[in-house]
Amino acid sequence: MRIDVVTIFPGYLAPLREALLGRAVGTGLLDIAVHDLRDWTHDVHQAVDDAPYGGGPGMVMRPHVWGEALDDVLAADPRPARLVVPTPAGRPFTQAAAHAYAAQERLVFACGRYEGIDQRVVDHYAASMPVDEISIGDYVLVGGEVAVLVVVEAVARLLPGVLGNPRSAAEDSFSDGLLEGPAYTRPEVWRGHAVPEVLRSGNHGAIARWRRDRALERTAERRPDLIAALPPDALDEADRAL
Ligand SMILES: Nc1cc(-c2ccc3ccn(Cc4ccccn4)c3c2)[nH]n1
Numbered sequence: 001m002r003i004d005v006v007t008i009f010p011g012y013l014a015p016l017r018e019a020l021l022g023r024a025v026g027t028g029l030l031d032i033a034v035h036d037l038r039d040w041t042h043d044v045h046q047a048v049d050d051a052p053y054g055g056g057p058g059m060v061m062r063p064h065v066w067g068e069a070l071d072d073v074l075a076a077d078p079r080p081a082r083l084v085v086p087t088p089a090g091r092p093f094t095q096a097a098a099h100a101y102a103a104q105e106r107l108v109f110a111c112g113r114y115e116g117i118d119q120r121v122v123d124h125y126a127a128s129m130p131v132d133e134i135s136i137g138d139y140v141l142v143g144g145e146v147a148v149l150v151v152v153e154a155v156a157r158l159l160p161g162v163l164g165n166p167r168s169a170a171e172d173s174f175s176d177g178l179l180e181g182p183a184y185t186r187p188e189v190w191r192g193h194a195v196p197e198v199l200r201s202g203n204h205g206a207i208a209r210w211r212r213d214r215a216l217e218r219t220a221e222r223r224p225d226l227i228a229a230l231p232p233d234a235l236d237e238a239d240r241a242l
Contacts, residue, residue, distance in 0.1 A: 001104065001159060002031040004073050004081075005148055006066075007111035008048060010034045012145035016152060024162045032152075033073075040069040049114045058115040066110065066121045073108055074129075081106040083131040086147035087116055090135035093151055095175070097134070101151070102158035109151070111144035177230050179223055181214030209238065216242050 005013050013034045017025065024030040038046040049059035074081060082104050091097075101107060110117060125131050136147045157163050184195045198210045216239055219226050 001029075001102075001155075002033070002077055002079060002106045003152060004033045004035065004076075004106075004108045005111060005145075005152075006035045006037050006069050006073060006109065007143075007145055007148075008037045008113055009111075009143065009145055010036050012111075012143075013148065015149055020162065021153065021156050024156055024159065027161070029159055029161050030156055033076075035069065035073055037065060037069050040065050040072070052115065056115075060115050061112055061117040063118040063120045063124075066117055067124065070108070070110065070121070070125060077106060079105040081108045081129060083108050083110060083122075083125050083129055084148075084151065085110045085112065085117065085122055085131065085133045086136065086144035086151070087112065087133050088135055088140045089116075090133040093134045093136050093147075093154075095154070097132075098151070098154040098158060101155045107155070109144070109148045111148055113143040176215075177226055177234060178215040179219045179226070181211050181218055212239065213242050 005016075007013065013032075016022075016032050016034075021030065021032075025032055037048055041048060048061055048065050050062050052058070052060045070083070082101070084101075084107055086109070110121070122131055122133060134147070134151070136150045141147060160166070184199060188195050188200065196210065198206050201207065216227075216235075
């Protein structure tokens with residue numbers, strides 16, 4: 001998979017070169033290119049923003065610089081691409097979206113700043129390619145770069161060969177629609193807190209049941225919306241007895 005990121009703060013994307021993702025890039029599983037939007041400005045001030053039409057606070061990113069940048073970035077590789085634009089007003093980014101993105105040959109991320117990017121940029125490219133405006137949560141960041149780090153990590157970990165243990169991606173939170181339950185490791189007792197007995201019993205059936213019960217309890221308590229969204233046949237009799 002090839003990932004391009006266009007931003008006025010390329011340094012913000014440095015974490016993509018670290019650890020797991022850094023190794024994925026090094027082994028060729030992932031090809032990441034970060035581009036400085038200001039490379040496509042022509043004025044001495046390298047202006048990328050201007051006052052919003054209709055008034056209002058802050059500035060908006062000008063369309064012409066984005067158009068020149070995205071035209072060049074898209075033309076640099078023949079693979080079909082999906083343009084992803086983080087915004088507080090976007091559709092929620094979910095694990096399902098991460099799986100969909102992991103199947104893409106190429107993702108191009110446009111990182112806005114200020115109050116966002118002139119809407120005509122999204123409208124223009126949506127006429128010729130898939131474009132997603134996505135939100136990573138109901139809070140407002142200062143720009144799109146952190147959202148791109150989140151999305152790239154969530155997607156890259158699903159790519160075959162990126163995670164050491166492929167099982168963890170298949171079995172992680174949300175894969176069965178529930179939150180992950182509690183996890184424990186040595187020592188057996190830490191500051192007076194013992195590991196739940198069942199986890200040391202070797203009884204795999206009882207362990208699976210206990211883990212499912214803890215996941216159901218945690219999900220019901222923290223994310224009742226996920227319980228409500230489960231398909232009718234998702235909960236068995238033992239689940240309902242909880
Ligand atoms: N889930 C998310 C995504 C973002 C996000 C993504 C891109 C940009 C580009 C600019 N801003 C700041 C900003 C502030 C106020 C209104 C509009 N935009 C961004 C914020 N915040 N929270």
